[in-house]
Amino acid sequence: MTRSPLPSRTALVTGAASGIGWETARLLAAQGCTVLVHARDAVSARDAVDRLVAAGADADRLEPVAADFTRLAEVEELARVTAAVHPVLDLLVNNAAVAAPERHTLTGDGLEISFQVNFLAAYLLTRRLAGPLTARPGSRVVNVSSSMHRTASIAWNDVNRARRYSRLAAYAQSQLALTVFTRAAVPADSNCTAVSVHPGICDTALLPLYAHEGDPAADGAAHVVRLCDPATDIRPGTYYDRTAPSPAAPVATDDRTVRRLCKLADRLVARAA
Numbered sequence: 699m700t701r702s703p704l705p706s707r708t709a710l711v712t713g714a715a716s717g718i719g720w721e722t723a724r725l726l727a728a729q730g731c732t733v734l735v736h737a738r739d740a741v742s743a744r745d746a747v748d749r750l751v752a753a754g755a756d757a758d759r760l761e762p763v764a765a766d767f768t769r770l771a772e773v774e775e776l777a778r779v780t781a782a783v784h785p786v787l788d789l790l791v792n793n794a795a796v797a798a799p800e801r802h803t804l805t806g807d808g809l810e811i812s813f814q815v816n817f818l819a820a821y822l823l824t825r826r827l828a829g830p831l832t833a834r835p836g837s838r839v840v841n842v843s844s845s846m847h848r849t850a851s852i853a854w855n856d857v858n859r860a861r862r863y864s865r866l867a868a869y870a871q872s873q874l875a876l877t878v879f880t881r882a883a884v885p886a887d888s889n890c891t892a893v894s895v896h897p898g899i900c901d902t903a904l905l906p907l908y909a910h911e912g913d914p915a916a917d918g919a920a921h922v923v924r925l926c927d928p929a930t931d932i933r934p935g936t937y938y939d940r941t942a943p944s945p946a947a948p949v950a951t952d953d954r955t956v957r958r959l960c961k962l963a964d965r966l967v968a969r970a971a
């Protein structure tokens with residue numbers, strides 16, 4: 699068997715119970731990474747690890763971790779425990795996402811569910827893990843976003859979209875926010891690089907948002923893992939469409955928008971605390 703190009707790296711993959719996240723965890727483990735396999739609760743995380751081991755992954759390289767992203771307090775706790783156990787983190791793959799429901803839905807933190815799960819939880823996790831992520835040169839944050847971010851706008855005065863709700867607009871807004879945040883996800887002068895990626899249209903639970911047919915989740919994961927590979931040159935803040943750098947929505951490259959979003963996210967996180 700050919701051995702990993704990524705020896706002894708530690709990766710946290712969110713939303714790794716299924717789909718692209720599970721395949722990403724599988725591929726990273728096969729490359730020799732220690733993988734923190736995140737799911738919404740401990741039972742799902744254990745189950746994901748068991749399925750990875752059944753698929754050939756080395757059990758010693760897998761750690762189940764849990765947090766329900768509809769609860770920001772659980773995201774805080776995940777970051778706290780991760781930083782305590784892993785003061786060096788080489789990779790963070792912000793992959794977890796939920797389709798915005800048909801009906802407008804708020805989390806217990808009072809935020810529209812897709813905005814919180816798909817963006818704000820990733821924002822909080824990345825911010826809280828800044829220490830471990832900048833502890834060793836060459837670390838990376840890969841935000842799994844979507845081409846749908848291009849159809850979106852951020853409703854600055856009604857980010858919960860309480861006044862005029864559409865599930866596609868809410869989901870697209872969450873993807874745009876994640877893409878915008880990528881440019882400020884890690885300090886510019888750090889050794890850590892953050893990028894975002896559209897993984898392609900894949901046959902997962904989220905497929906109905908996009909199309910009737912999609913590629914296998916493993917294909918999407920391969921694009922994500924390629925960006926995790928130190929052998930792949932990546933440009934800070936860049937948006938990739940599968941393998942190629944691609945123009946993000948114009949607002950995603952606007953410094954004022956990046957600052958405004960981070961300020962909003964800080965306020966929402968503080969309010970929920």
Ligand SMILES: NC(=O)c1ccc[n+]([C@@H]2O[C@H](COP(=O)([O-])OP(=O)(O)OC[C@H]3O[C@@H](n4cnc5c(N)ncnc54)[C@H](OP(=O)(O)O)[C@@H]3O)[C@@H](O)[C@H]2O)c1
Binds near residue numbers: 713767815904905
């Ligand atoms: N599939 C596509 O065609 C496509 C296209 C463009 C972008 N993407 C992006 O790809 C990424 C992966 O999605 P996927 O297609 O692989 O769909 P998926 O299989 O549904 O994966 C999403 C993961 O996020 C987890 N998640 C959802 N709500 C959560 C919560 N409250 N707390 C913690 N975890 C939660 C899910 O866990 P549960 O199973 O417990 O809900 C699931 O494991 C997403 O960021 C998505 O936006 C997908």
